[in-house]
Amino acid sequence: MLRTDSVTKRFDTVEALSNLSVELSPGTIGLVGPNGSGKTTLLRLLLGLLPPTSGSLSVLGRDPQQEPLAVREQVGYMPEHDCLMPDLSGVGFVAYMGRVSGLPRETAMSRAHEVLEFVGLREQRYRKIREYSVGMRQRVKLAQAIVHDPPLCLLDEPTSGLDPEGREEMLGLVAALSRLGGRNFVLSTHLLPDTEGLVDQVLLLNEGKLLAAGPVTRLLSDRNPETVVRILGDVPGFITALSRRGVEARSQDSELRLVLPSGDTRPVFEAAHETRTQVRYLGPSVRTIEDLFLKLVDEVPGGPAP
Amino acid sequence: MSIAAPRYGGAPVARTGRIYRLLTIFHRELLRRFGLGTMLVVALTYLAVTLILTINIEFASLTGTLSLSTFETPYASPAWPFLMLIVATSVGAGSIAEDVGNRSITLYLSRPIRRVDYLAAKASATGTWMVIVAVGPGLAGLAVALALGWAPASLVLSGAGAFVATGLLASVFFTGLALALSSLTTRSLYAGVATFGVVLSLEIGGPLVSGLTGNTSVAYASPITDILSVAQSAFGISGPYATDPLTSAALLAFAGAFLVIFAGWRISRVEVVGE
Numbered sequence: 001m002l003r004t005d006s007v008t009k010r011f012d013t014v015e016a017l018s019n020l021s022v023e024l025s026p027g028t029i030g031l032v033g034p035n036g037s038g039k040t041t042l043l044r045l046l047l048g049l050l051p052p053t054s055g056s057l058s059v060l061g062r063d064p065q066q067e068p069l070a071v072r073e074q075v076g077y078m079p080e081h082d083c084l085m086p087d088l089s090g091v092g093f094v095a096y097m098g099r100v101s102g103l104p105r106e107t108a109m110s111r112a113h114e115v116l117e118f119v120g121l122r123e124q125r126y127r128k129i130r131e132y133s134v135g136m137r138q139r140v141k142l143a144q145a146i147v148h149d150p151p152l153c154l155l156d157e158p159t160s161g162l163d164p165e166g167r168e169e170m171l172g173l174v175a176a177l178s179r180l181g182g183r184n185f186v187l188s189t190h191l192l193p194d195t196e197g198l199v200d201q202v203l204l205l206n207e208g209k210l211l212a213a214g215p216v217t218r219l220l221s222d223r224n225p226e227t228v229v230r231i232l233g234d235v236p237g238f239i240t241a242l243s244r245r246g247v248e249a250r251s252q253d254s255e256l257r258l259v260l261p262s263g264d265t266r267p268v269f270e271a272a273h274e275t276r277t278q279v280r281y282l283g284p285s286v287r288t289i290e291d292l293f294l295k296l297v298d299e300v301p302g303g304p305a306p
Numbered sequence: 307m308s309i310a311a312p313r314y315g316g317a318p319v320a321r322t323g324r325i326y327r328l329l330t331i332f333h334r335e336l337l338r339r340f341g342l343g344t345m346l347v348v349a350l351t352y353l354a355v356t357l358i359l360t361i362n363i364e365f366a367s368l369t370g371t372l373s374l375s376t377f378e379t380p381y382a383s384p385a386w387p388f389l390m391l392i393v394a395t396s397v398g399a400g401s402i403a404e405d406v407g408n409r410s411i412t413l414y415l416s417r418p419i420r421r422v423d424y425l426a427a428k429a430s431a432t433g434t435w436m437v438i439v440a441v442g443p444g445l446a447g448l449a450v451a452l453a454l455g456w457a458p459a460s461l462v463l464s465g466a467g468a469f470v471a472t473g474l475l476a477s478v479f480f481t482g483l484a485l486a487l488s489s490l491t492t493r494s495l496y497a498g499v500a501t502f503g504v505v506l507s508l509e510i511g512g513p514l515v516s517g518l519t520g521n522t523s524v525a526y527a528s529p530i531t532d533i534l535s536v537a538q539s540a541f542g543i544s545g546p547y548a549t550d551p552l553t554s555a556a557l558l559a560f561a562g563a564f565l566v567i568f569a570g571w572r573i574s575r576v577e578v579v580g581e
Contacts, residue, residue: 047416069418073321077416083409087338099330100417102321144413 001026001152001184002046007055009041015208016041020055022203022213028178030199030216031188032293038208039188040080043154046186047077060152073102076145080156080188084137086130090121093129094143101148108147115143119173135166142173146183153177156188171198192290204293211296219292226285229256229268233277241271257285321418328423331414335431339397344435347396351389352443355380359447360456367456377465378541380444381472384509387530390480393439395501398432398484400494402569407492411573425570429485436477444469468540476533479558482565483529489572505529525549532558 002024009017017038031039044050045057048064048071057064064071085093091112098108116125119139124132129140138158145153158174159167175198178185187199195202202219204211212219231238231254239249242258245267249258260267265282272279285291362379366372380386405411414424448465451457457465483504488497512528515521525531525548532554539551 049415069324069420072416072418075416077413079409079412079416081409081412083412085410086408096330096334097413097417099322100327100414100419102323102327102418103319104322107319 001060002029002186003058004042004045005056005058007042007045007052007057009038009045009050009208010053017045017052017205018208020205020208020210022210024201024203024213026184027200028174028185028187028198030195030202030289031186031205032190032192032195032202032289033205033211034190036207037190037205039190039205040156041208042205043077043156043186043188046154047072047075073148074151076101076148076150076153078141078145078153078155078158080160082137084129084132084140086128089126089128090116090132090136090140090143091125093140094147097144098147101150103148111147111149112143115147116140119143120169134161135163135169138162138166138170139173142170146177151182152184152186154186154188157190158187159189159191159194167194174198192288192293195289199289202289202292204289204296206293206297211293216289220284220289226257227260227265227268228281228283228285229258229279230254230281231256231272231277231279233272234275235277237275238271238277241274242267245270247271254280324419324423327417327419328427331419331424331427332430332434335401335428336434339400339431339435341396344393344396347389347392348439351386351393351439352446354389355386355443356447356450359444360450360454363447363451363456364454372457372461374461374464374468374542377444377448377468378537378543380447381534381537381541384530384534386440386443387476387533390436390440390476391502391505391530393435394432394480394484395498397435398481399488399498399501401428401432401485402488402573403491403494403497406489407494421573422570425485425566425573429481429566429569432484433477433481436481437473440476440480441470441473444473465541468537468542472533472537472540475536475555475558475562478562479529479533479565480562482562482569485569486565486572489569526554526557529558529561 002022004020004022007017007020008015020038020042031042033039041050045052046059046064048068051065059071060074062071062074085096088096091109094116095108095112098111099105103111113125116122119142121136121139121143124136129137132140138161142155142158145155155174159170162170171194174185174187177183178198187195189195200216201214202216203213229249235251235254235256239251239256242249247258247260247267249256258268268279268282285295358380359377362376363372366376402411405414411424415421445466448457448462448469452459452462484497484501487500487504488494490500491497508528509530512524512531516524531548535547535549535551535554536558538545538547
């Protein structure tokens with residue numbers, strides 16, 4: 001669905017994206033990285049709004065530079081920043097954007113009503129956008145991105161500025177849309193927890209460089225050699241007991257990191273029994289996309305980003 | 307809040323073409339500029355030009371001096387071009403500035419339209435308003451005179467041609483100026499003040515510099531002087547003109563086109579740097 005081949009984007013002296021090569025299949029994709037990692041630049045490249053300095057891209061099988069209009073007909077875009085037309089009503093705005101996207105007038109209006117109901121703005125759709133709260137603005141931004149029923153939606157920081165409840169609702173909307181089938185999403189965010197349980201593929205960026213890309217399950221399992229054990233009791237004795245069973249552990253307070261041969265957890269429980277300590281937690285060290293991201297940043301030569 | 311799937315189940319909808327999308331933006335932009343202030347200026351222009359024109363036509367008709375030059379009366383002073391300037395400021399200054407200011411330009415450019423479509427829609431909408439105020443009143447006055455039988459149809463037709471030619475040139479220039487200055491800022495107020503300020507500076511500064519230096523070609527820098535020269539020539543008034551009408555016409559057309567292209571270049575800059 002999305003492919004970039006050695007894509008580099010440079011703004012004067014700043015390299016926003018550096019030699020990015022990824023291929024992602026249809027589904028819900030998390031585009032994850034801290035602010036300034038190149039996420040928005042990548043979205044703009046995918047939309048054909050910017051030309052790459054070098055390399056090539058493909059969106060739904062088309063080159064955004066060669067066929068920008070054909071690509072944008074198939075793509076909905078929800079920008080990060082406020083970009084609404086305050087003088088229009090919610091339904092007027094969404095219908096207008098539908099028409100600019102190529103829908104006939106009547107279809108645009110009926111779909112505007114449908115998507116505004118979907119995003120929970122049924123009661124407020126006739127109010128001027130200038131009267132909308134931050135949460136309502138985010139929802140109407142989502143509505144304008146999906147009004148023309150695009151197979152691919154690029155959502156740039158959809159939870160930006162939302163309170164926890166609004167964030168949950170927005171992520172719920174995206175999850176509901178992705179479950180409908182036939183629609184693919186790229187969810188760009190610096191809030192890594194936003195992607196948990198929502199995306200099935202992830203593209204991790206840091207300072208314009210690719211850290212990892214691919215299915216979340218595969219990335220988590222590939223990067224998961226360590227096990228974390230939290231215990232209550234004699235930590236040095238527990239480590240010694242583990243060592244006698246051929247398992248080397250590193251401790252950080254009551255949390256231990258160790259590599260279990262073949263994933264066999266028996267040495268942990270035997271050591272606990274021997275030293276009369278309680279095992280409070282035992283699990284993989286990389287459990288979430290956030291863990292994965294932090295681990296990958298740590299692995300980058302030069303250490304973690306400031 | 308209830309979450310329910312949008313009812314997208316119908317057959318795929320045939321998409322409209324680029325022209326339809328361009329017209330959609332044009333239509334919104336045109337209607338967006340309907341405001342009390344703008345409508346008052348437009349109404350005042352129609353009233354004043356029609357009255358001046360018809361009274362002069364009737365007087366000339368009665369005295370037997372009716373000719374093409376009679377129709378030039380509304381252009382006898384800079385008042386009409388100044389009213390055009392006010393409308394250009396009112397409708398054109400916010401055209402791009404507001405979209406850049408509220409960042410809705412990002413939404414436009416993420417849609418299946420080209421940058422030139424956006425610019426063409428904006429220019430067409432501002433240009434339409436300019437034609438309404440720069441061409442329409444003269445034609446309305448002629449229509450009244452024709453309906454009342456004060457002027458023969460052949461003369462009215464010639465007069466209409468002169469009004470259209472002069473009005474279109476003025477429209478092109480003012481549209482280009484307003485769009486160019488609108489693309490330079492994110493606030494329509496600044497763009498409006500700049501549009502007004504640029505024309506006023508040229509009107510006041512041009513003759514001043516010309517008088518001080520003795521260089522008469524400086525007069526070409528004054529757009530209203532250019533418009534009046536073109537009008538005098540179009541309506542068959544013999545010179546001398548403040549500027550050569552052909553040169554003035556070429557300057558107005560060139561400046562208008564150049565300024566629209568400049569606005570397009572600015573739009574591309576805004577997009578690239580992500581302002």
